[in-house]
Amino acid sequence: MPDTGTITSGGIGDAVQRKEDFRFLTGRGTYTDDINRMGQTYAVFVRSPHAHAKIRSVDTSAASQASGVVSILTGADMVADEVGSLICGWNVVDRHGEGHKAPPHPPLAHDTVKHVGDQVAVVIAETLSEAQAAAELVEVDYEVLAANVDTGSALSGPEIHPEAPSNLCYDWILGEEADVDKALANSAHVTELDIINNRLVPNPMEPRAAIGEYDMATGEYTCFSTSQNPHVLRLILCAFVLGIPETKLKVIAPDVGGGFGSKIFCYAEETTCVWASKKIGRPVKWTSTRSEAFLTDAHGRDHVSHVKLGLDANGKFTALKVETIANMGAYLSTFASSVPTYLYATLLAGQYTTPVIFCNTKAVFTNTVAVDAYRGAGRPEATFVVERIVETAARELGVDPAELRRKNFIQPDQFPYDTPVALTYDTGNYEASLDKAMGMIDYAGFPARRAKSEANGKKRGLGISAYIEACGIAPSAVVGSLGAGVGLWESAQVRFNATGSVSVFTGSHSHGQGHETAFAQLAATKLGIPFENVEVVHGDTSKVPMGMGTYGSRSLAVGGSAIDRACDKIIEKGKKVAAHLLEAAVEDIEFADGNFTVAGTDKSKAMEEIVFAAYVPHDYPEGVEPGMDETAFYDPGNFTYPAGTHIAEVEIDEATGVTEIVDWVAVDDFGNVINPMIVEGQVHGGIAQGVGQALLEGTVYDKDSGQLVTGSYMDYCMPRADDLPSFRVDMTTTACTHNPLGVKGCGEAGAIAAPAALINAITDATGAVTVEMPATPERVWRALQENN
Amino acid sequence: MPSISLTLNGRSVSGEVETKTLLVDYIRENQKLTGTHVGCDTSQCGSCVVHVDGKSVKSCTMLAVQVDGSEVTTIEGLATGEELHPMQEAFRQNHGLQCGFCTPGMVMSAVDLVAGNPDISETEIREGLEGNICRCTGYHNIVKSVQAGAKAMGG
Amino acid sequence: MKLEGTYIINASKEEVWKAMNDPAILQQAIPGCESLEKISDTQFTAVIKAKIGPVKASFTGEVNLENLNPPHSYTLTGEGKGGLAGFATGSADVSLNEHNDGTELIYLVDAQVGGKIAQIGSRLVGGAAKKLSDKFFSRFAAVINGEEENPE
Structure with a gap:
């Protein structure tokens, strides 16, 4: 076995090095594109170069004569095989009680194409280059239609789906509009702001990939896929799209190189590979190019909002009104409808006691690729709305933004706290995080630092973002009542082997989060066995019990809790075996640090001895099953509510408008922490994506032609090492009250907190009311000119 | 098809290769070394990134x-x-990787x-790694890793 | 994308108009033009090689002459397919006026690109198109004037 690094105990709370790193560092990871199957063929998709067009004809005659071509399949072939539409798994009910509009989403288009990159045909050949060459020869005759790509004006633009008049997917509300309007009318001050949340391309570094394989002998399909949730993918492919029994499709998501939400969804390409593998009787492999990823991976954000915040004469918030247009893209992706509704409007209370809140979200279709969950999914948009309007109100009123926040915080003695937007926060201490962050950045010393910068010809600004998020969407009964098509529990199986090692099977999926390490720490601590003896297994539907996968910072809070529960079952069973072996009553057996002890005595058996007895039950209690292998399904009682304060400090060059982040402090409350090294890494990565949104990343579709003009790393500005500073990260802790681990989740916090912190800092520096994201040097320079 | 011979990870290899084959495809497809990854097409x-005669090179920019x-x-x-x-x-000690996909290129570049620069500064590292994109780590721990690695290599 | 420009050509309006309808002259003038065939008096097919940033493609397409008002003005409309590289469509309103030094040619181009060219090369399309237009009209003028034009 390779050296797995320095292990410092490996219990809960230790910054133990990761089990997965040896294989990644030596190039021995196995990502989907690294897998090659016997007799494999290669798929290349023919994609629409138009944003909106009717397909007049698809001529494959020349292409099918090309060298190495095995098969060319089109939308018509899918129609003939009755392949179903890709689905949206969350039915949002609009303000009139009607379900959202979910027009058909064929995996291969057959009558119209609705965005640039929409797939029209697939060319399958012996080699990748033969497939590419033949794809060039497929002649598609299009009748080009007017394109509609702009979020703000989509409702009045050219119609995209006959099923969705005026391109409206749904018109949804939360809260009582009349109450909010009345409270605003009675407020001493009302702050208004137009807010755009810019569209982003998730860009995990590993492009999506899939291999479909069909075994004629058994009638079984296998789908290797870059999925964050293999069971959900299997469920959708089987039950809705391809009509295969779940026993006949195995989905394997091996090492996955980042996801950030974009690999949650069921896409056309894996669907096509699985379907085609039976048609041609050979494995079909597809690997996305980065150019295809830009055109076809679900994008994130893309909101246009108008926001009003009311305040009384003492600066207490009286009401918040938010009207948002959210871009869904051309088709409704797997969870798209839930993002600007239940994951957005429900977070608009933020950390504050705002008594009444109303949100109206109009979701619209456009000729752009689908928009769905991207790191934070709805919650970054909510935090950006709340923290931008609060900051703006403070400036309008001439009060310290930190003090305005403090005045309106939900206080520690108010928990559990029912917000006016349907959530119950279980615990938190928002002032503790704010105070710590202000101390770390030396808030009091800012005016002196600003003066110094000004003396050097630079504008300096400071921006606070006091965010909240909701992780581990739950409980299943509640999300079901809100339209979710699935339960949102998680599974775990803890299997002791006879010689004392443990396999932990989790329905969560790791694509960078370090589950193999953190979950091993969790099980090792709980079971009192060495960290090295635990192996975590995930990502294969044929090995792992049905699970819901990884997104929304849910893995530890929900998946970890399931592991904890399965360990509880192991311990309970172990007590029965120990009681028998130690000749004591089960009630008298105590379990601690890996030992079963008769209370008040030194009579004890180690976990390993009990496990061995369970597998070699020569001397064993009657009525107890042999073996030591337990499964648990955990359905949380509530969301978890990580929260905290990030403060960004920037310096802006007046001549060029270039923003430099000179300091960043993050104080987060994630509840209990299993591995602080991994948690800090998650915070860093989240902040970087938030900084990317605020400063660098903009997704531009040409308004006339509907072409994606930021379709490569030459035009879409990914954060690079020299764009970012080092971050100062610290924590406060209030343990979650309703899961056994007291954990909350940390994966999205940085991406949620960062954009508002940065834009608040930039507007502070420039004096502008708003600077649109990404705050490019040009935009910042213009803001400086307009405000000086 | 032209024939090439080279030393790959200390082993002599030779064989025919199409003129249009990129080095990265030669490494991944012909030599079945899948640690070198393809994350973009530009x-x-x-x-x-691999080393050619000791220098880091984006293997998608070279022909085999x-x-x-x-x-x-x-x-x-x-x-x-x-x-x-x-x-x-x-990188392992400093948690300089998460999903591991950019890691091989990042390590080879680093x-x-x-x-020859054991005391390399943070700024030099950040500028030097400008051609390697990581979406997971925010670079914070990569910078720490490279600094520690430089010290350990002793220049 | 819109482009406009004005050129002075040292020839009479009638001569310029004739050249504007002569495939051989047009082919010489269009940068990267590999063939230009006249289908009818108002219709041509063309094969043009172009490179925009990192995208190099051979476009095949049709060019139509519309709104003919000899010898004063016409509208060129065209549509070219470049395979996986994408497509280009556009129109150019061209008008001729008498001028002290010969003929003043005014053009107004409205063009769109799609597919890979738009995705990868958008930033460069405006500049490239301007350059190609300049090249076209300077060669066009040179060919009419019987000058030897360096092909690059």
Whole structure:
């Protein structure tokens, strides 16, 4: 076995090095594109170069004569095989009680194409280059239609789906509009702001990939896929799209190189590979190019909002009104409808006691690729709305933004706290995080630092973002009542082997989060066995019990809790075996640090001895099953509510408008922490994506032609090492009250907190009311000119 | 088809290769060394960085025929058996990787970047790694790793 | 994308108009034009090689002459397919006026690109198109004037 690094105990709370790193560092990871199957063929998709067009004809005659071509399949072939539409798994009910509009989403288009990159045909050949060459020869005759790509004006633009008049997917509300309007009318001050949340391309570094394989002998399909949730993918492919029994499709998501939400969804390409593998009787492999990823991976954000915040004469918030247009893209992706509704409007209370809140979200279709969950999914948009309007109100009123926040915080003695937007926060201490962050950045010393910068010809600004998020969407009964098509529990199986090692099977999926390490720490601590003896297994539907996968910072809070529960079952069973072996009553057996002890005595058996007895039950209690292998399904009682304060400090060059982040402090409350090294890494990565949104990343579709003009790393500005500073990260802790681990989740916090912190800092520096994201040097320079 | 011979991770290899084959495809497809990754198609991301005659190169920007007679090292050739190269070890110690996809290219770039510069500064590292994109770590721990790796390599 | 420009050509309006309808002259003038065939008096097919940033493609397409008002003005409309590289469509309103030094040619181009060219090369399309237009009209003028024009 390779050296797995320095292990410092490996219990809960230790910054133990990761089990997965040896294989990644030596190039021995196995990502989907690294897998090659016997007799494999290669798929290349023919994609629409138009944003909106009717397909007049698809001529494959020349292409099918090309060298190495095995098969060319089109939308018509899918129609003939009755392949179903890709689905949206969350039915949002609009303000009139009607379900959202979910027009058909064929995996291969057959009558119209609705965005640039929409797939029209697939060319399958012996080699990748033969497939590419033949794809060039497929002649598609299009009748080009007017394109509609702009979020703000989509409702009045050219119609995209006959099923969705005026391109409206749904018109949804939360809260009582009349109450909010009345409270605003009675407020001493009302702050208004137009807010755009810019569209982003998730860009995990590993492009999506899939291999479909069909075994004629058994009638079984296998789908290797870059999925964050293999069971959900299997469920959708089987039950809705391809009509295969779940026993006949195995989905394997091996090492996955980042996801950030974009690999949650069921896409056309894996669907096509699985379907085609039976048609041609050979494995079909597809690997996305980065150019295809830009055109076809679900994008994130893309909101246009108008926001009003009311305040009384003492600066207490009286009401918040938010009207948002959210871009869904051309088709409704797997969870798209839930993002600007239940994951957005429900977070608009933020950390504050705002008594009444109303949100109206109009979701619209456009000729752009689908928009769905991207790191934070709805919650970054909510935090950006709340923290931008609060900051703006403070400036309008001439009060310290930190003090305005403090005045309106939900206080520690108010928990559990029912917000006016349907959530119950279980615990938190928002002032503790704010105070710590202000101390770390030396808030009091800012005016002196600003003066110094000004003396050097630079504008300096400071921006606070006091965010909240909701992780581990739950409980299943509640999300079901809100339209979710699935339960949102998680599974775990803890299997002791006879010689004392443990396999932990989790329905969560790791694509960078370090589950193999953190979950091993969790099980090792709980079971009192060495960290090295635990192996975590995930990502294969044929090995792992049905699970819901990884997104929304849910893995530890929900998946970890399931592991904890399965360990509880192991311990309970172990007590029965120990009681028998130690000749004591089960009630008298105590379990601690890996030992079963008769209370008040030194009579004890180690976990390993009990496990061995369970597998070699020569001397064993009657009525107890042999073996030591337990499964648990955990359905949380509530969301978890990580929260905290990030403060960004920037310096802006007046001549060029270039923003430099000179300091960043993050104080987060994630509840209990299993591995602080991994948690800090998650915070860093989240902040970087938030900084990317605020400063660098903009997704531009040409308004006339509907072409994606930021379709490569030459035009879409990914954060690079020299764009970012080092971050100062610290924590406060209030343990979650309703899961056994007291954990909350940390994966999205940085991406949620960062954009508002940065834009608040930039507007502070420039004096502008708003600077649109990404705050490019040009935009910042213009803001400086307009405000000086 | 032209024939090439080269030293790949210390082993002599030779064979025919199409003139249009990129070095990265030769490494991944012909030589089945899948540690070198492809993260983009515009030579921006750096996931495919290998060493050609000791210098870091984006293997998507070279043709396989160009390395005829060269010494090529990929991520698989960096460790000595199960003993990690000091830069790999530094990445592990400092949590300089998450999903692992950009990691091979990042490590190969870093090894070349710090050669002869054990006291490399944060700014030099950030500028030096500008051609390698990581979406997971925010670079914070990569910078720490490279600094530690530089020290451990002793320049 | 819109482009406009004005050129003075040292020839009479009638001569310029004739050249504007002569495939041989047009082919010489269009940068990268590999063939230009006249289908009818108002219809041509063309094969043009173009490179925009990192995208190099051979476009095949049709060019139509519309709104003919000899010898004063016409509208060129065209549509070219470049395979996986994408497509280009556009129109150019061209008008001729008498001028002290010969003929003043005014053009107004409205063009769109799609597919890979738009995705990868958008930033460069405006500049490239301007350059190609300049090249076209300077060669066009040179060919009419019987000058030897360096092909690049």
